[in-house]
Amino acid sequence: MLFRLLLVLVSVLSLAAPARAQSNTVILSTTTSTQDSGLLDLLVPMFEKKTGMTVKTISVGTGQALALAARGEADVALVHAPSVERKYVEEGKMRNRRLVMYNDFVIIGPEDDPAKIKGMTKATDALKRIAETQSRFVSRGDKSGTHVLEQGLWKQASVEPRGSWYIESGQGMGQTLGIANDRRAYTITDRGSWLAFQKRISLPILVEKDKPLLNIYSVMEINPANGPRVNTAGGKAFADFMVAPETQAVIKIFGVDKYGQPLFVPIAGKTDADFQ
Amino acid sequence: MELIGQGLLQALRLLVSGDPEVWQITWLSLRISSTATLLSLIVGVPLGTALALAHFPGRGFVVSLVNTGMGLPPVVVGLFVTIVLWRNGILGMLELLYTPTAMVLAQLVIAAPVVTGLTLAAVQQVPDKFRLQVLALGASRAQMIWTLLKEARLPMLAAIMAGFGAVISEVGASLMVGGNIKGSTRVLTTATVLETGKGNFDTAIALSLILLFLMFLVNWALTWIQQGRRV
Numbered sequence: 001m002l003f004r005l006l007l008v009l010v011s012v013l014s015l016a017a018p019a020r021a022q023s024n025t026v027i028l029s030t031t032t033s034t035q036d037s038g039l040l041d042l043l044v045p046m047f048e049k050k051t052g053m054t055v056k057t058i059s060v061g062t063g064q065a066l067a068l069a070a071r072g073e074a075d076v077a078l079v080h081a082p083s084v085e086r087k088y089v090e091e092g093k094m095r096n097r098r099l100v101m102y103n104d105f106v107i108i109g110p111e112d113d114p115a116k117i118k119g120m121t122k123a124t125d126a127l128k129r130i131a132e133t134q135s136r137f138v139s140r141g142d143k144s145g146t147h148v149l150e151q152g153l154w155k156q157a158s159v160e161p162r163g164s165w166y167i168e169s170g171q172g173m174g175q176t177l178g179i180a181n182d183r184r185a186y187t188i189t190d191r192g193s194w195l196a197f198q199k200r201i202s203l204p205i206l207v208e209k210d211k212p213l214l215n216i217y218s219v220m221e222i223n224p225a226n227g228p229r230v231n232t233a234g235g236k237a238f239a240d241f242m243v244a245p246e247t248q249a250v251i252k253i254f255g256v257d258k259y260g261q262p263l264f265v266p267i268a269g270k271t272d273a274d275f276q
Numbered sequence: 277m278e279l280i281g282q283g284l285l286q287a288l289r290l291l292v293s294g295d296p297e298v299w300q301i302t303w304l305s306l307r308i309s310s311t312a313t314l315l316s317l318i319v320g321v322p323l324g325t326a327l328a329l330a331h332f333p334g335r336g337f338v339v340s341l342v343n344t345g346m347g348l349p350p351v352v353v354g355l356f357v358t359i360v361l362w363r364n365g366i367l368g369m370l371e372l373l374y375t376p377t378a379m380v381l382a383q384l385v386i387a388a389p390v391v392t393g394l395t396l397a398a399v400q401q402v403p404d405k406f407r408l409q410v411l412a413l414g415a416s417r418a419q420m421i422w423t424l425l426k427e428a429r430l431p432m433l434a435a436i437m438a439g440f441g442a443v444i445s446e447v448g449a450s451l452m453v454g455g456n457i458k459g460s461t462r463v464l465t466t467a468t469v470l471e472t473g474k475g476n477f478d479t480a481i482a483l484s485l486i487l488l489f490l491m492f493l494v495n496w497a498l499t500w501i502q503q504g505r506r507v
Contacts, residue, residue: 036473073362
C-alpha cells in the first residue's frame with residue numbers, strides 16, 4: 001500500500017517537474033498592461049519559435065517589474081515609466097534602454113462631469129479642477145507605470161491629492177476601472193485598457209492628446225552584476241527582438257481586428273528627445 | 277445574474293469544445309494540488325500521529341503551532357517561498373521559481389499543517405482504552421499505530437479533503453511562486469484572476485465553475501472511499 005502510494009507519487013512528481021534546461025529560459029518582467037492587452041501572447045511565441053528559447057513572462061506593476069530586474073531576478077524588462085527607468089539606468093542596474101512603442105493615457109470620468117473638465121487640453125489643468133471641486137478620483141496607488149505618470153501629473157499641477165475624494169485602489173487597471181465606474185469617479189487609464197473594457201464601463205474620455213499623457217514603453221537589459229544566474233544573452237536577444245523591424249510591424253497593426261484601431265505605435269530607433 | 281448565466285454557458289462551451297488551454301490549465305491545477313496533497317500526507321500523517329501519541333514537555337506549544345499553521349495565509353507562504361527560491365535566495369541554485377515544482381512546494385507548506393493538525397485530532401479521538409487493548413492483545417507498537425490509523429480513517433480522509441481543498445483553491449501563493457505563466461504555471465485560480473483583470477468576466481466565471489466542479493469530483497471520489505468502505 002505504502003509502496004504503491006510512493007510509486008504514484010514519484011510518477012506524479014516527475015510529471016510536475018519537467019526537466020528543462022534553464023539557461024535556455026528568459027525571464028521577462030513586464031507590466032500588466034502589455035499582458036492584459038494580449039500583445040505578449042502574440043509576440044512571445046514568435047520569439048520562442050525564432051530562437052528556440054522559452055520565455056517566462058512575469059507581469060506585475062512597473063515598480064515591481066523594475067525592482068525584480070534590479071535584483072537580478074529577471075533577464076529583460078519591458079516597462080513604461082521613463083522617469084523611473086532613467087534612474088535605474090543611471091544607477092547601473094539596467095542598461096541599453098531602447099524605446100519600443102507608445103500608446104497614450106486618457107482621463108475618463110462620469111458623463112455628467114461634475115468637475116467640468118471635458119475638452120480641456122491640459123491634463124494638469126483638468127487634475128487641478130478635479131482637486132478643487134473634490135470630485136472623486138480613483139488612483140491605482142500601486143507604483144505601476146500608470147500610477148507613476150499620475151503622480152507626476154499631480155506634481156506638475158502642484159496638487160497634493162489627499163482627502164476622501166481621492167481613492168487608492170491598489171489594484172490593476174481592470175479592477176481600478178471597475179471601481180471608478182461603480183463610484184462614478186474620474187481616473188487615468190491607458191487607452192488600450194479603456195478600449196478593452198468598453199463593454200463593462202460607461203465612463204467617456206474627457207481629456208486626451210496632451211503631451212504628458214504619452215505612454216512610452218521601453219525595453220532594458222539587466223546588468224549581470226545584479227545577481228548570479230542572469231541570462232544576459234537571452235535578455236539581449238529578447239530586447240533585440242522587440243525593436244526588430246518585423247516585430248515592430250506586428251505591433252503596428254495589433255488590435256485593429258478587435259478594436260478597429262491599433263493599440264500601440266511602434267517607435268524603435270527614436271529617443272526621449274523626440275517626445276519632449 | 278445574466279452574467280452568471282453567460283459564464284455557465286461559456287464554461288460548457290469551453291469544456292465541450294475541448295478548448296486545449298482550458299483543459300491544460302485544469303489538468304495542471306489537479307496535478308499540482310494532488311502532488312502537494314500527497315506530499316503533505318507523507319509529512320503530516322506521521323507527524324500528526326507522533327504528536328497525538330507522544331508526551332514531551334512543550335507538546336502543547338507544538339500543537340498550538342500546528343493549529344496556527346492550519347490557517348497559514350497563502351500570500352505569506354508565497355512571499356517567503358518566493359524569497360527562498362529567488363536566484364539570490366537560499367535555494368536559488370535550483371532555479372525553481374516560476375515552475376510547477378515551486379507551486380507544489382508552496383502548496384505543500386500550506387497543506388502539511390492542515391493534514392498534521394487533522395491527523396492529530398483524528399488519532400486523539402480514538403479512545404485510549406482501544407490502544408491499550410490492542411497492545412494487550414500482543415500487537416507490536418507498529419501494529420498498534422497501523423490499527424489506530426485504520427480506526428481513524430474516516431476523519432483522516434476528511435484531512436485529505438481539507439488539505440486538497442486548501443491548496444486547489446488558493447491563489448496568492450500560486451500567483452507569486454508560479455508567475456501565472458501561460459502554458460506553464462497558469463492554474464484555474466490564477467487564470468480566473470487574470471481574466472477578471474482583463475474584463476473577461478464570463479470566462480472568469482467559467483473557470484470558477486470548472487474549479488468548483490473539479491473540487492466536487494475529487495471530494496466525491498474521496499467521500500466514496502470514506503463512506504463506501506464502511507459497509
